[in-house]
Amino acid sequence: MKTTKPLLDIKNLHVAVEGKEIVKNVNLTINEGEVAVLMGPNGSGKSTLSFALMGHPKYQITKGTISYKGEDLTKCSPTERAKKGIFLSFQHPSEISGVTIANFLRTAVNARHQEKMNPLEFRKVLKEKMKELHFDEQFANRYVNEGFSGGEKKKAEMLQLAVLQPTLAILDETDSGTDVDALKVIGNAIKTIQQQTNMTVIIITHYNRILQYVDVDKVYVMEQGQIIRSGDVTLAHEIERTGYKNN
Ligand SMILES: Nc1ncnc2c1ncn2[C@@H]1O[C@H](COP(=O)(O)OP(=O)(O)OP(=O)(O)O)[C@@H](O)[C@H]1O
Numbered sequence: 581m582k583t584t585k586p587l588l589d590i591k592n593l594h595v596a597v598e599g600k601e602i603v604k605n606v607n608l609t610i611n612e613g614e615v616a617v618l619m620g621p622n623g624s625g626k627s628t629l630s631f632a633l634m635g636h637p638k639y640q641i642t643k644g645t646i647s648y649k650g651e652d653l654t655k656c657s658p659t660e661r662a663k664k665g666i667f668l669s670f671q672h673p674s675e676i677s678g679v680t681i682a683n684f685l686r687t688a689v690n691a692r693h694q695e696k697m698n699p700l701e702f703r704k705v706l707k708e709k710m711k712e713l714h715f716d717e718q719f720a721n722r723y724v725n726e727g728f729s730g731g732e733k734k735k736a737e738m739l740q741l742a743v744l745q746p747t748l749a750i751l752d753e754t755d756s757g758t759d760v761d762a763l764k765v766i767g768n769a770i771k772t773i774q775q776q777t778n779m780t781v782i783i784i785t786h787y788n789r790i791l792q793y794v795d796v797d798k799v800y801v802m803e804q805g806q807i808i809r810s811g812d813v814t815l816a817h818e819i820e821r822t823g824y825k826n827n
């Protein structure tokens with residue numbers, strides 16, 4: 581259920597990378613259970629904003645505040661942020677040799693939740709989730725992103741969402757490089773998980789395709805480190821038609 585209670589409240593945020601200010605004066609409030617879309621040209625600062633939200637040490641907050649559930653997030657380490665239910669899917673996920681998805685996910689789930697699951701219990705949960713999301717069971721035995729195609733990596737992220745059940749998921753170009761069928765699986769997975777858990781979602785995307793599967797509440801447009809426009813889903817359609825330059 582959507583509420584008007586802010587989950588994330590960003591005020592006058594400035595973020596610098598290696599001494600260069602990239603994000604400038606961002607003000608953004610995202611309510612509990614809301615699905616927000618963040619668009620904007622290449623290099624406008626979308627990923628930088630996501631990394632700052634996750635607490636990446638390279639991304640320095642030079643000014644402003646980030647409040648999450650009414651608490652100052654900037655004082656928390658990335659691990660603490662993850663434990664508080666914030667999840668960031670990377671635009672370019674890295675590979676981990678010799679770690680299966682099942683083991684990776686179990687470690688992540690056990691780190692987040694008080695109640696620990698043994699491998700057998702976790703297998704059962706994973707199997708159920710994979711069935712719900714129409715995944716091939718063999719998928720879980722494969723190594724984390726090693727030898728995965730681009731689309732498979734993105735699908736693996738949906739499994740992470742399904743088992744971790746974050747409060748806030750930031751999905752950085754989860755739809756890029758996916759074929760129409762994978763896009764459908766991913767779009768429906770986001771929708772299913774969002775509805776089941778009332779997850780708050782920030783979808784970073786360049787295209788409208790993914791938006792046909794998810795009910796979007798707000799669309800924000802970033803340019804040169806600032807949020808310059810906001811609106812409902814029609815804004816995303818308008819950008820698709822006319823581009824950024826004509827707005
Ligand atoms: N680690 C870094 N070192 C130096 N410059 C960086 C770093 N990270 C980002 N930048 C610069 O910050 C700007 C914003 O980059 P960012 O990745 O946030 O853009 P984006 O909106 O996510 O773009 P895209 O749509 O292409 O993913 C770019 O000019 C980029 O070169």
Ligand SMILES: [Mg+2]
Nearest residue numbers: 626627628671
């Ligand atoms: Mg990016």
